Amino acid sequence: MPDIGANDPDGLLAQFSPATAAAYNAYPLPVRKSAWADWKSKKDGGYTAAIVGMPPASAFVKVMLDTVRKELAAANVEIVADLAPDDPTNVPLQLQQFSQAVALKPDVIFFIPLAGEPSVDAVKSAGEAGIPVISLQSIVDSEYAVSVTGNSVLQAMNVGAGTLKAIGGKGNVLRVTGIPGISNELYAEEGFRNVLELCPEVSVAGEVTGFFEATTAQTATLQYLATNPAGVDGVLQSGTMGLGVLNAFQESGLEAPPIADIGATEGFASWAAQNGDYPYVGSTTPTVRQSQVSVDIALRILKGEGPKINQFVNNPFVVDRTNLEELVDPAWKTTDSTDLAGNPEMFFPDNVLKEFFNNPSS
Structure with missing residues (x-):
């Protein structure tokens, strides 16, 4: 980091x-x-x-x-x-x-x-x-x-660092980008770039565009895997597309590599909870x-x-193996694209929010 x-x-x-x-x-x-x-x-x-x-x-x-x-x-x-x-x-x-x-x-x-x-x-x-x-x-x-x-840059740094750690700091990764040129995509790119600079043995093997839509990302990833059947060691996706990327690997008959699940979903988190050996790292929106x-x-x-x-x-709320089990409801379906809320009160709890005002009310 x-x-x-x-x-x-x-x-x-x-x-x-x-x-x-x-x-x-x-x-x-x-x-x-x-x-x-x-x-x-x-x-x-x-x-x-x-x-x-x-x-x-x-x-x-x-x-x-x-x-x-x-x-x-x-x-x-x-x-x-x-x-x-x-x-x-x-x-x-x-x-x-x-x-x-x-x-x-x-x-x-x-x-x-x-x-x-x-x-x-x-x-x-x-x-x-x-x-x-x-x-x-x-x-x-x-x-x-x-x-x-x-902090979208810090979020990508946190989740990106965890993902690259999961592949041992070496190998090839696929970048799944959102909407080209908009702020959230640019900040995710910056965050991933910051952690990639610390991992010289990691190469970006390719890039596809998912427009921050899981189904679009799934299609784009499928097309990439069709011409690169060996797959990749990891995936850095810019947000909300993790479940689509996961589905693409499963549909291709490939084992899912570590995927940076920024903007995590209940479906991906549920699947990870059911697959205890999977090195899940994500963050909630x-x-x-x-x-x-x-x-x-x-x-x-x-x-x-x-x-x-x-x-x-x-501060970004990171989900990994240390807190995944407590956040996942066993009743969730692995196909559910609902946002993983994590612990919503961690997003500007009242005692923190008051710090931002000169005359905070109770």
């Missing part, structure tokens, strides 16, 4: 506990003071919100957006716009939709940016209009946004909890609790 350190030019993480600050190891963006640190909405209630998401091409995006809608309804927050582009690569359309949302003057915008850098100016326009932006899953380098996420926390953070900002920084980062 490389110790790259945090990108903290102003030393803002010094005000956090060591455990909380550790989540920023190799975090790809600088930590900045939040533009909302001393701000409070002029309203005491009756808040409105806009959602600018992405197409629910994967299960975790659908669950994330559905949970945001549910939590906003429970908090009596009216959704005045609920937009998403037609394709997960259509950044220009998403930015156009974001501008539409700003024009409606909601009290807060929930945003799943397809690409972080092109979104900076759009987020600034919202901030200058007095509208905080909550960025879910993907991150934005702007003091006007509060990005609520795990607690989608429901992440969405719940994002709405909580938005309401705290509106009420004037004052976020200290713009990047709310949680």
